[in-house]
Amino acid sequence: MKFGILVNEGPYTHQAADTAYQFALAVINKGHEITRVFFYHDGVNNGTRLTTPPQDDRNIVSRWSEFANTHNIDLVICVAAAQRRGICDSGESKRNGKDTDNIAPGFRISGLGQLIEASILSDRLVVFGD
Numbered sequence: 001m002k003f004g005i006l007v008n009e010g011p012y013t014h015q016a017a018d019t020a021y022q023f024a025l026a027v028i029n030k031g032h033e034i035t036r037v038f039f040y041h042d043g044v045n046n047g048t049r050l051t052t053p054p055q056d057d058r059n060i061v062s063r064w065s066e067f068a069n070t071h072n073i074d075l076v077i078c079v080a081a082a083q084r085r086g087i088c089d090s091g092e093s094k095r096n097g098k099d100t101d102n103i104a105p106g107f108r109i110s111g112l113g114q115l116i117e118a119s120i121l122s123d124r125l126v127v128f129g130d
Contacts, residue, residue: 001032001033001123001124002032002033002034002035002121002122002123002124003027003032003033003034003035003122003123003124003125003126004034004035004036004037004038004115004118004119004121004122004124004125004126005020005023005024005034005036005037005038005125005126005128006037006038006040006043006115006118006125006126006127006128007020007037007038007039007040007043007046007128007129008040008041008042008043008127008128008129008130009041009042009043009128009129009130010042010043010045010046011045011046011051011060011061012053012060013042013045014042014129016043016128016129017043017046017060017128017129018058018060019128020037020126020128020129021060021063021064021067023126023128024037024067024073025067028071034071034073035074035118035121035122036073036074036075036076036114036115036117036118036121036122037064037068037073037074037075037076038076038078038114038115038118039075039076039077039078039081039107040078040081040112040115041078041081041129042081042085042129043081043128043129044077044078044081044082044085044087045085045087046060046061046064046077047061047064047075047077047082047087047103047104047107048061048087048102048103048104049061049102049103049104049105050102051104061104062104064104064106064107065104065105065106065107066106067106068106068107069105069106073106074108075106075107075108076107076108076109076110076114076115076118077103077107077108077109077110078109078110078111078112078115079092079109079110079111080111080112082109083096086102087102087103087109088101088102088103088109089101089103089108089109091109092109
C-alpha cells in the first residue's frame with residue numbers, strides 16, 4: 001500500500017509530529033511505501049535546521065532528516081507556510097533577499113501541488129494535526 005503523510009503541527013508544540021514519524025517508520029517496516037511527507041501550517045517547523053533541543057530530548061528534525069536519507073523519502077515543506085514562519089532554502093533566500101537559509105537536510109520547499117500529487121499517487125493520505 002502507498003501512503004502519503006501530511007503533518008500540520010510543529011515538532012515540539014503537539015504530539016502530531018512524533019506520531020507522524022512513528023507512523024512513517026511503521027509503514028516502511030511493514031513493507032509499504034511512502035509517496036511523500038508534506039509539512040503544512042506549523043508543521044513546516046519540522047524542517048528547520050536551527051532547531052536545537054536539549055541533549056536529553058529527542059531531535060525530531062534530525063529524525064526526519066535521517067529517515068528521508070535512509071529510506072529515500074520525499075520531505076516537502078509548503079512554500080507559503082514556510083515563508084510566513086521564516087524557513088527558506090537557498091533559492092528562496094536569494095529570491096527574498098535574505099542572507100542565509102535554514103532548511104534541514106532531506107527537506108525541500110515546494111507548493112501545495114506536491115500535496116495534491118501525493119494524495120493522487122497514494123492509496124491513503126494520513127493527516128497528523130489539525
